[in-house]
Amino acid sequence: MKRSLTVCCLVLALFIIGSAQKTGGAAVSNFAGTWELDLGKSTLAQSRGPKITAQTLTITQDAKTIGVAADTKTDGDMVIPVSNRTYNLDGSESTGELKMMQMTAPAKLLAKVLDGGKLELNVSATIDGPMGTMDIKQKDTFELADGGKVLKVHRSRTTPRGSEESDLVFNKK
Numbered sequence: 001m002k003r004s005l006t007v008c009c010l011v012l013a014l015f016i017i018g019s020a021q022k023t024g025g026a027a028v029s030n031f032a033g034t035w036e037l038d039l040g041k042s043t044l045a046q047s048r049g050p051k052i053t054a055q056t057l058t059i060t061q062d063a064k065t066i067g068v069a070a071d072t073k074t075d076g077d078m079v080i081p082v083s084n085r086t087y088n089l090d091g092s093e094s095t096g097e098l099k100m101m102q103m104t105a106p107a108k109l110l111a112k113v114l115d116g117g118k119l120e121l122n123v124s125a126t127i128d129g130p131m132g133t134m135d136i137k138q139k140d141t142f143e144l145a146d147g148g149k150v151l152k153v154h155r156s157r158t159t160p161r162g163s164e165e166s167d168l169v170f171n172k173k
Contacts, residue, residue, distance in 0.1 A: 026113045026114060026117075027113075027117060028113050028119060029117035029118070029119065029143075029144050030061060031061055031066065031119065031142055031144065032059050032061040033058075033059060033173070034056060034057070034058050034172070035056065035057040035058075035059065035151050035171065036054075036055075036056055036171050036173055037056070037057075037169070038169045039053075039054075041169040042166070042167060043167045044166050044168070045155075045164035046164070047164060050076030051075045051076075052072055052073070052074055053073050053074055053075050055070060055071065055072045055168075055170075056070070056071045057069070057070055057151070057170060058071070063089070064088065064089055064090065065086050065087060065088055065089060066087050066089060066111060066119070067085070067086040067087075068083075068086075069082060069083065069085075070084075081099045083097075083098075083099055085107070085109055085121075085123065086109070087111035087121055088109075088111060089111055091110075091113075093109065093110050094110075095108060098125035098127070100127060100136065105125045105126060105127040105128070106125065107124065107125035108123070108124045108125070109121070109123055110122040114141070116143070117143070117144060118141055119141070119142040120139060120140070120141050120142075121139070121141075122137070122138070122139050122140075123137070123138045134159065134160050135158075135159075136157070136158070136159050137157070137158045138155065138157045140153050140154070140155050141153065141154045148172070149172050150170065150172070151170040151172070152167070152169055152170075153168040153169075153170065154168075155167075155168060
């Protein structure tokens with residue numbers, strides 16, 4: 001009986017260690033929900049195009065994937081299409097689309113689980129447009145605050161126009 005209990009505990013410990021190694025030992029926070037951009041608390045990159053006036057993120061998440069749909073409104077006439085991307089939480093690459101202005105290109109998507117419940121989401125794409133080829137890279141680092149009521153997103157984006165940084169704050173609806 002004592003030996004069976006020891007074997008069961010050993011098997012359980014190995015299972016827990018193996019599960020932790022799949023995500024690099026870090027636990028993934030649950031970011032699922034609908035999130036509204038708080039412009040007053042956010043610092044947006046100073047780009048030349050239309051300014052964001054509102055943004056809603058709809059995030060779905062299960063044990064294997066996280067999906068992020070962004071609906072963005074601007075102060076100009078430009079319509080920003082809803083972006084919808086699904087990332088694999090096991091660190092493997094997935095594919096999606098990058099929509100920029102009226103152009104769409106295939107994109108490589110990669111999620112990385114970080115310590116402290118943070119999540120890094122990377123998008124990279126090459127767009128062939130009327131002005132030539134453009135390489136676009138974006139990295140979003142997600143972090144929950146205020147007991148899960150606030151989502152903080154640090155965004156780094158590199159385009160042919162240079163690099164820009166934004167700190168976005170979203171409130172859970």
